[in-house]
Amino acid sequence: MFSSPDVNNILSITKLNRFAKRVLESEIGLVWATGEISNFIAAASGHWYFSLKDSKAQVRTAMFKGSNQRVGFKPKNGDKVLVRGSLSIYEPRGDYQLIIQHLEHDGIGQLKREFERLKQQLSQQGLFSEEHKKAIPEQISTIGIVTSPTGAAIHDVLTVFSRRNPAINVILYPALVQGASAAQEIVNQIEKANQRNEVDALIVGRGGGSLEDLWPFNEESVARAIFDSNIPVVSAVGHEIDVTISDFVADRRAPTPSAAAELLSIDKESLNTQLVQMYNRLNYQIKNHLTQLTLKHQIAQKRLERLDPQQQIQNNSQRLDALMLRFNAMHPVNKVKDYQTKLHELNEQLINRYGDTYKRRKEKLAYISHRLLQSSPSDDIVDMQARIDNIQKRLQHTIVNKLEKTKMQLASNSGLLDSVSPLNTLKRGYSISYKDEKILKHIADVQTSDTLVTKLSDGTITSSITKLSPKSSN
Numbered sequence: 001m002f003s004s005p006d007v008n009n010i011l012s013i014t015k016l017n018r019f020a021k022r023v024l025e026s027e028i029g030l031v032w033a034t035g036e037i038s039n040f041i042a043a044a045s046g047h048w049y050f051s052l053k054d055s056k057a058q059v060r061t062a063m064f065k066g067s068n069q070r071v072g073f074k075p076k077n078g079d080k081v082l083v084r085g086s087l088s089i090y091e092p093r094g095d096y097q098l099i100i101q102h103l104e105h106d107g108i109g110q111l112k113r114e115f116e117r118l119k120q121q122l123s124q125q126g127l128f129s130e131e132h133k134k135a136i137p138e139q140i141s142t143i144g145i146v147t148s149p150t151g152a153a154i155h156d157v158l159t160v161f162s163r164r165n166p167a168i169n170v171i172l173y174p175a176l177v178q179g180a181s182a183a184q185e186i187v188n189q190i191e192k193a194n195q196r197n198e199v200d201a202l203i204v205g206r207g208g209g210s211l212e213d214l215w216p217f218n219e220e221s222v223a224r225a226i227f228d229s230n231i232p233v234v235s236a237v238g239h240e241i242d243v244t245i246s247d248f249v250a251d252r253r254a255p256t257p258s259a260a261a262e263l264l265s266i267d268k269e270s271l272n273t274q275l276v277q278m279y280n281r282l283n284y285q286i287k288n289h290l291t292q293l294t295l296k297h298q299i300a301q302k303r304l305e306r307l308d309p310q311q312q313i314q315n316n317s318q319r320l321d322a323l324m325l326r327f328n329a330m331h332p333v334n335k336v337k338d339y340q341t342k343l344h345e346l347n348e349q350l351i352n353r354y355g356d357t358y359k360r361r362k363e364k365l366a367y368i369s370h371r372l373l374q375s376s377p378s379d380d381i382v383d384m385q386a387r388i389d390n391i392q393k394r395l396q397h398t399i400v401n402k403l404e405k406t407k408m409q410l411a412s413n414s415g416l417l418d419s420v421s422p423l424n425t426l427k428r429g430y431s432i433s434y435k436d437e438k439i440l441k442h443i444a445d446v447q448t449s450d451t452l453v454t455k456l457s458d459g460t461i462t463s464s465i466t467k468l469s470p471k472s473s474n
Helices: 012-029 108-124 151-163 182-196 222-226 245-249 255-262 269-305 309-332 332-374 376-417 424-425
Strands: 030-042 048-053 058-063 080-090 095-105 142-147 170-176 200-208 233-237 432-435 451-458 459-464
Touching: 030 058, 030 095, 058 080, 108 222, 142 151, 142 182, 151 170, 151 200, 151 255, 170 182, 170 255, 182 200, 182 222, 200 255, 222 245, 233 255, 269 309, 269 332, 269 376
Parallel strands: 058 095, 142 170, 142 200, 200 233
Antiparallel strands: 030 048, 030 080, 048 058, 080 095, 432 451, 451 459
């Protein structure tokens, strides 16, 4: 009645499972799937094992250590995730399973696709073009910051300005930087800064976070507000690895808020060096000008001395004495009288000729001396020195005030940190329980027979769980 099977076609279970595994792995390949995590286990080997389910079905999954190290977070039961992997069979048990190579929160993939779509759209519209980028002013006295007044970004920026150049004025335009209404608040504050027109440059940003946390800076409305700003905008969102649409459309991008403050501030030591260099150049130019005027005065004085009639008279008198000696030696009485007459005439002519010239030269010398006194830079030097002293006093006063404010803020923060310290909480009768050096927050994180360490204010207790009593839904 029944046909006998071909002995050559009979498979062992091992061969059957191996054949099924090869078919699954070769025919289907990589797949994307989404579902909710349940029965999550992080093995001591570093591998993850869990079930991925929806409302009607589930599949066992495995994510090995080499792949899960790139995830960036540790999943937990109830998480909805998006995974990429390949189908396979665990041969010893014949279990059908999904070997996961990539895992992320469900929803992040959609955000990334939206990010790429908007990036491509705005790029095609020219919002990222270099020709629209505004130059950052070289000299900045007032800087505006659009960020949360309670976030780490404003603290980091103020710390950098206080260290590098306390003279820079900072105006905060407070806005939410996370949540549904954050994008509109950021847009409103950018527009307000442009309406008030009181700052030289604008920092728009916040500290680091997840893609969802940073999403307001990927909104089209924020990108267009930055593009339409008449004030140069520096985008400083997240950490160095974070990139947002705001970074592409801004006039400059800084990897962190602190880096933006470094970019927009000139170090006070550099300012002092520039001031000293300017003073030295000015002092050198003044001294050089005075040296040239003095040299011109000396040359004019020597030329005037050579034209002095009194000097000419003395020279002629010496010549006359020489002639008289020659005449006396020859005893020509008449010639002597003639020469004396001619000499007298020559003296008269010399006095008449050079007397007026000497008078004009003397008046011109007096006029030049008066002009030199009027153009003396001594008053300008005194005024410049007074201005330099005033600037130094104002800079020193500003630095002292900033230091005092920083000390007061540090004392206030220290008191606040002490008030929320977990050690103080322990002293009031509370305790903290750990499993594998991690603080327990949910009963689902432990199982019966797990070992716990409970920390009290005066020591620790090591215990083993014998019973779990979850809180009722009521």
